[in-house]
Amino acid sequence: MIERQEDIARLDAAVVLVAYDRPGLVATKIMRGLDVPYTLVFDPTRDAYRRWGLGRTSLFGAMLSPSLNWRYLKLLLRGERFLGFAPDMFQLGADFVLDRTHHVSFVHRMRNNGDRAPVKVLIEELEGAGSRSTE
Amino acid sequence: MSQRTPSPQIGDPAPDLTLPTEAGEEFNLAPCRGRPTLVSFLSHAA
Numbered sequence: 001m002i003e004r005q006e007d008i009a010r011l012d013a014a015v016v017l018v019a020y021d022r023p024g025l026v027a028t029k030i031m032r033g034l035d036v037p038y039t040l041v042f043d044p045t046r047d048a049y050r051r052w053g054l055g056r057t058s059l060f061g062a063m064l065s066p067s068l069n070w071r072y073l074k075l076l077l078r079g080e081r082f083l084g085f086a087p088d089m090f091q092l093g094a095d096f097v098l099d100r101t102h103h104v105s106f107v108h109r110m111r112n113n114g115d116r117a118p119v120k121v122l123i124e125e126l127e128g129a130g131s132r133s134t135e
Numbered sequence: 136m137s138q139r140t141p142s143p144q145i146g147d148p149a150p151d152l153t154l155p156t157e158a159g160e161e162f163n164l165a166p167c168r169g170r171p172t173l174v175s176f177l178s179h180a181a
Contacts, residue, residue, distance in 0.1 A: 014167040018154065019177045041154035041162045051150050053142025054176055093176040094142070102149045102168050111140060113178045122173055130171035 004123055005037065013126045015039065020046050020091060030102040049091060054109070056090045089113070097125040149174070 008015055015038040043049060095117045097106035106125040108117035144149060151165040152174065165172070 012170055014170045014172040016152070016164065016167070016172065016174045017161070017177060018152070018156065018174065021177070037163055039156065041152075041155050041156055048136060048150075048154060051140055052152075052174075052176065053140050066156055091178055093178040095176075096143065096174045096175065098149050098172040100169050100171060102164070102172065104143045104145050104149060105146050107143070107145060110178055125175055126171045 007123050008126070009037070010128050011123075013129050016041060018043055018048060020044055022048065022054065042111055046091065052094070052112050053097070055092050055096055094121060097122065097134060099129040105132070 009099050017038055017039065017040045038048065090111070092110040093116075094107060094109040096104055099105045106122075108121075110116065140150075142173070149164065149172075152162075154162055156162050
């Protein structure tokens with residue numbers, strides 16, 4: 001998503017990243033020292049995760065899924081450093097795209113820890129959400 | 136600890152989201168109304 005800042009700016013979209021992990025570690029992982037216009041917020045108790053209906057995964061989904069391990073392998077091949085495990089390996093995430101009236105127009109709920117929506121899809125959905133809705 | 140509620144479906148209004156930023160300031164989603172918005176809940180693998 002960081003590489004798509006120009007698209008985000010063109011769409012005048014807001015991007016909010018919600019994390020439950022240690023703030024400094026997440027900021028390092030996500031922002032990697034870049035000055036990016038995304039809002040990073042923290043939910044250590046995971047109340048927001050529950051209110052948005054996000055579930056948990058199994059041991060396979062948390063650590064053993066091929067897609068997750070492929071993702072880690074790609075990061076290592078790019079020379080990125082492993083920054084440690086989160087306190088809860090089983091919490092799943094999701095991506096919600098909201099239209100201008102803040103109704104859900106797209107949702108991708110993770111089935112395991114390697115299952116994120118492709119950035120290209122999120123950009124397309126943001127574009128659609130911005131052009132479809134009026135208040 | 137609150138119970139997990141059903142995940143919002145397409146067409147549903149977004150639930151409230153008020154959380155602290157890394158700087159300790161309170162963030163609320165409401166001022167983002169009027170703009171298309173991506174809310175991305177991260178897992179341990181981000």
